[in-house]
Amino acid sequence: MKYSENPRKKRTQRDYNLGFKLAVVSQVEKGDMTYKQAQKAYGIQGRSTVLVWLRKHGTLDWNKPKTRVVIIQMKETPAQKIKRLEAELSDEKLKNKVLNTMIDISDQQHGTSIRKKYLPKQSNESDNNKG
Numbered sequence: 001m002k003y004s005e006n007p008r009k010k011r012t013q014r015d016y017n018l019g020f021k022l023a024v025v026s027q028v029e030k031g032d033m034t035y036k037q038a039q040k041a042y043g044i045q046g047r048s049t050v051l052v053w054l055r056k057h058g059t060l061d062w063n064k065p066k067t068r069v070v071i072i073q074m075k076e077t078p079a080q081k082i083k084r085l086e087a088e089l090s091d092e093k094l095k096n097k098v099l100n101t102m103i104d105i106s107d108q109q110h111g112t113s114i115r116k117k118y119l120p121k122q123s124n125e126s127d128n129n130k131g
Helices: 018-030 035-042 049-057 078-110 124-130
Strands: none
Touching (some): 018 035, 018 049, 035 049
């Protein structure tokens, strides 16, 4: 096999000034473009270069994991609120049923006793002796 006549030249690493980095970070954080789009648009070679800039110079907090947030409209009609609450109740009932079934299966298969055992009520005699 013959190698191509014009071998690709390796590009050297560029040093980007702080103003350029901040401009790219600003555009990505505003949502104007994704970090991959910024890499292509500005010819940034490193796959994680823009991500490093976002973590270092950006205003977003990268230390906390993302949590899923349920957005509820501020002006929810009573009918919408009832419907939403009924759906949440239905979901919770289903979760409760699944968990109870899992506990029952564990108790049967492994001989465990996961459910809390409630202590019997104390007699009134002990209450009378205190006074």
